[in-house]
Amino acid sequence: MKIIRPTGIIFFTVFLALIIIFNIFFLNSTVKKILINTGEEIFRAVVEISKVDIKLTKSRIEIAGIKIADKDNEFKNLFEAEKIVFDYEFIPLLKKKIIIDDIELTGFATGTKREKSGKLSEKRIKEIEKKEKKQKQENKLFNGIVKKINDKSSGEIKKLPITKTINTAISLKDKSINDLIKKEDLESYKTIVNSKTKIENSKKDIENKLNSLNFDKRSDELKQKADSFKSVKISGVADIPSAQAKIKELDSLKNEVNSIKKEIETVKNDSEQLIKFTGNLPGEIKSAKDKDIQNIMSKMKLDILNAKHIETALIGPVWKSRIDKIFQIISLVNKYIPEGKKTKKKSYNEIVRKKGIDYIFISKQPSFWIKNIKISKSNKSDGVGISGKITDLCFEQILINKPCIAELNGKRDSKSINALIKIDRRQDINDLYQLKISGFNTDDMGFNNIDYGNIKFLNGVVSADLKANMDEQKINIDGNVNISNIKFDAQDKQDILYLIISSIDNMNIDFNAIAKESNFEFSVNSDILNKIDSGLKKLYGKKMQEAREKVEKNIDNFIKNDKDGLNKTASQATGEIKNKINELSKKSQVLDGYIDGIKNELLKKITDTQKGSAGDMIKGLFK
């Protein structure tokens, strides 16, 4: 059997011829389709190319009429270029490597108008998202900050409510306020109930302590014992020692009286605490009531009256849209340009495909390297023409040991744009992304499409300055956005929020985000807070006070009976306890005096006896 089929050679030749014919007739359209698909995946917006001309013999490709829509502004182009011309090296192509020395990009502009919408269909977006999901995002730090920024913005970017009149904003009808009050949930009610229980328990406790003193019994016993010393007779000096012993006994009785007095004093201290507690009650109830008022007022949906909330909702989409722009660039860079250290360590890069993983082995030549891109601006009256250069756009920077630097500048009338991007991933990541724009209007920036609800931007002049540094450990984003000559529009011009916001004609927003693996700091400030606040106070200040008084009155009605009950209990308890303690104090004083009297009497007897015997002795001496 012959291994080679003779007719096969003819078929083989025909097949090769067919491939060549296909290339001649269909290569351009196939490459065009691939470029459009790839572009749409990268920019998530419609990409249009009017012509692709591949000259295989000259190793040259010409692409004409490129339009990349802005996904945030469907009737504007993010970029537009009249023509891209470049010569490629053929041999590296056979190794799946793209090496291009020079690319000339002519007629480059941004912000040009589109006639057709640049939004991709839902189906196409889902397709792209599905594909993206499969691909690994290895930069944990970057993914972390994107998630945190998104979490923060999703909590802050809300539609502003429509509030037609002050009276609809704040309903001060008793019924609507009372509907919001549940007696059991009131802090003031809880305080009253708890205080009442506490007073009753304290009163019982003090009463028990007073009873356990057994004052009357002990007092009677002491009195009886003291009385027994009244009958002591001292007829001569010989009786004095026994009388002195009795005085010591009387002293011990007195000590016992003192200990009773101390015990009474201790109970008195307890009662003073109770009195102090009842004295503080009005203050405690008042502060609990203040909390209740705040709670009820928050339930009355008076959030719109919070200037900070309005400010946050107003500036949120503005800073988020600017940070998103930077993230789009970083995300693209992360996808294609790994850091050199990692590449060196692993000797290969990984690209996740629909089926399996492609391992890109690092050899002498990078897999993608455009050495120089010269960009010349468009002369069209539309958009802003951009000129500049991009050098060493390369996937494996470690092989060429050069960072990628892009410097782009554009100016038309009052509009200007400057971008400086330095992607340095030769070893560690050390990137810089700087973007300055000025003179653009809110429509160019897509701010007019921000969905605030009833209110929207109508016009304004935007200047922005953004700077992002990214290294191995952290990402630092500093930004400032200024919008001047602002004009707002509203469907409902009676909306009082619109009345407040429309008085703002200038907005300055500063934001800073520092993300490390362990922590994330984000701060945003604007100068419109005071403007909104004073506007609100002007409109709502009086009404707010009225609302507060009304809510307080209604709460008072709810807790009135309980409060009166508490006051009664408190005054009764303290009165009774005070009386009892005073009575016992007096009795103990009387008892003390009684024992003192007996003691003094006995002492007197002893003194008299001593004096008498001394006189007798002197008389005996002189006899």
Add this chain to the structure above:
Amino acid sequence: MLSVLFFMRLTMLKIVKKILKFLNSQSDPVEIAIGVILGLFVALLSPSLFNVIIIFLLALLLNCNFGVFFICAGLFKLITLITDPVGDIIGRFILTRDFLLPLWKAISEIPILTLTSFNNSVIMGNFLIGIFLIPLIWIVTIKSIEFYRKKLMDKVKKFKIVQFLTGADILEGREK
């Protein structure tokens, strides 16, 4: 649309008829074995269009049974549902071994060879599975044909459907 389906069925019948004719003749079983193996490789390496074209060109050049080649390519495509995940694991393992990295680097520097997507885990894994299956499929195919011709051919020829397909060609309506 219906005419396309009818044409496809007609083509399939023609292929089956040719295979039966081939099996029932005294032609070399190696032709079928080569067809089976090339069909297997088309199925296994199909994620890369370049590979499919190369194998198809090989099938044109080599003396293999084209009907068997097409039918096997279709049938083996079904087993890629199993071989793709296994091939992915094998491919990842092989392509990331440190001691093999110099080899892969060297291959990636050879023009055209890179276009085979050897650096894709599924293609590399499936290719290795294919290589492993070559001797097995070769022996099984040749032995099966020999067994068929010795033991089954006469009985099969008596089946009406076989007679219909190989002898009385109603579909073409002229040849017997």
